[in-house]
């Protein structure tokens with residue numbers, strides 16, 4: 001097979017486009033695809049400060065690498081989820097990536113801020129780990145972006161991710177989620193930062209090829225909580241279809257965006273948002289889901305760590321010491337932060353400029 005550009009030996013086949021490229025021309029094509037997505041969907045401009053959510057996996061580090069190469073002002077935000085060796089290695093990969101490129105990396109250490117990692121947050125609130133993790137990510141990406149003056153948060157969801165989520169939402173008939181599924185989610189509240197997905201035109205195997213060709217060092221292990229995840233089953237099903245009918249995932253997602261989502265938006269205007277009474281973040285209720293979760297955890301940890309007779313008759317949800325302060329008060333667990341205190345969430349020692 002020959003490269004479509006130079007007729008040299010092709011290294012990467014892009015079957016859904018009936019084409020193939022040598023290494024250098026694949027990298028050129030890949031970066032052009034991302035840049036086209038950014039411009040076509042008006043995600044951000046070279047003047048915007050972009051906060052890239054980086055897990056340490058291949059997709060997010062590839063996204064950060066491409067945006068830096070294209071000249072965008074992209075900083076990374078890593079959340080340490082407190083999932084044992086997996087989280088430690090993930091943070092190390094992000095730090096090494098940032099160090100090698102002289103890029104800015106912000107880190108929020110969830111166990112340090114909230115007393116437990118996402119698995120503990122889940123256990124103490126009767127959720128599954130991925131639910132507590134997803135809620136924490138959505139909240140913290142937005143909060144750090146707001147506090148640090150970023151105009152947009154970029155996540156590395158690729159075509160495979162989006163097609164699998166779409167299939168899951170269609171099966172469940174989840175209209176609200178379908179309306180919210182798009183490469184760009186504009187801000188609809190002063191406390192909500194714009195969210196974008198610049199890799200939505202790129203297949204997962206293409207980000208893998210890009211990472212290999214660029215020599216990007218990423219965490220190879222999957223999160224231990226992803227074993228048996230339904231999203232993997234949906235991806236497998238789509239891979240089967242794609243194998244015999246290249247372009248299935250792209251057609252599914254792009255047709256949804258162009259033909260179906262506009263109709264759904266007309267019938268579903270989205271929920272009215274207000275500010276959380278505790279942290280000021282956008283929510284549909286009085287207190288946001290993240291504050292409710294962390295306050296339950298704070299209460300549980302306080303009950304567990306207090307000596308008999310030492311438990312103050314404080315109501316669930318009362319706020320105490322701010323993160324960054326003396327969170328390890330004797331007999332007290334770390335507590336969630338108040339509004340306007342979120343600068344202390346970010347570990348400044350991890351900033352790199």
Ligand code: SF4
Pocket residue numbers: 118129130131133134223224225226
């Ligand atoms: Fe979080 Fe791991 Fe679940 Fe992904 S698989 S949502 S990283 S807990």
Ligand code: ZN
Pocket residue numbers: 003004005006007008021022023024025
């Ligand atoms: Zn070539």
Ligand code: ZN
Pocket residue numbers: 276277278279280281287288289290291292
């Ligand atoms: Zn809140």
